[in-house]
Amino acid sequence: MARGTFANIRIVNKLLKGEVGPKTIHVPTGEKLYVYDAAMRYKAAGQDTIVLAGAEYGSGSSRDWAAKGPMLLGVKAVIAKSFERIHRSTLLVWESFLSVSSLVELAYFDHGGILPFVIRNLNKE
Numbered sequence: 001m002a003r004g005t006f007a008n009i010r011i012v013n014k015l016l017k018g019e020v021g022p023k024t025i026h027v028p029t030g031e032k033l034y035v036y037d038a039a040m041r042y043k044a045a046g047q048d049t050i051v052l053a054g055a056e057y058g059s060g061s062s063r064d065w066a067a068k069g070p071m072l073l074g075v076k077a078v079i080a081k082s083f084e085r086i087h088r089s090t091l092l093v094w095e096s097f098l099s100v101s102s103l104v105e106l107a108y109f110d111h112g113g114i115l116p117f118v119i120r121n122l123n124k125e
Contacts, residue, residue, distance in 0.1 A: 001069060001072065002069055005035070022035050035073075043074045048076040049076065050075065050076060051080075054080065054081050057080035057081075059084040
């Protein structure tokens with residue numbers, strides 16, 4: 001099941017200059033690998049991974065498997081332009097993902113949540 005995660009032949013990877021297919025760059029070596037093979041290398045090395053995604057991350061995916069698959073590959077965070085609504089909820093239920101879908105949410109996360117963010121901004125004024 002994990003091998004089929006991110007294995008869509010129509011996936012576009014901008015790290016590979018827009019190449020289509022289920023491949024990615026293994027960052028330490030620069031090798032072009034299938035997503036599954038790169039994920040297994042990261043897991044073997046004890047390195048957590050993140051997914052950098054475009055818009056509507058999770059569209060067309062089976063709800064539970066779409067969250068389980070990345071988790072089994074060692075993905076700890078998904079940073080996307082936007083999430084398919086139901087998929088985002090499923091990811092958060094699994095509690096294995098940090099979900100950041102906007103620069104505002106990223107700022108909240110950097111400050112430890114919405115309340116610390118607001119207080120720090122009020123203190124600046």
